[in-house]
Amino acid sequence: MNIQGLPCSFGANLGNQTLSERTVVNGFHEFQRANFNVEDAAPSGRPRTTVSQQTIDTVQAIVKNDPHSTYE
Numbered sequence: 001m002n003i004q005g006l007p008c009s010f011g012a013n014l015g016n017q018t019l020s021e022r023t024v025v026n027g028f029h030e031f032q033r034a035n036f037n038v039e040d041a042a043p044s045g046r047p048r049t050t051v052s053q054q055t056i057d058t059v060q061a062i063v064k065n066d067p068h069s070t071y072e
Helices: 006-017 021-032 053-065
Strands: none
Touching: none
């Protein structure tokens, strides 16, 4: 199996509904590693934001005590 030309042939057959070349290449490499899982992998590292009831309550208390408070 050869990855060369795959994105071009997809584009010719599917038009605007095609995947990006990078997506095809990544999928091809996963297939070569025998990873047939099509589900999204869990992201690694720290989450960009954390929303919890404790965070909401803390922010509401800060704003209630000082409506003009700012983020530092």
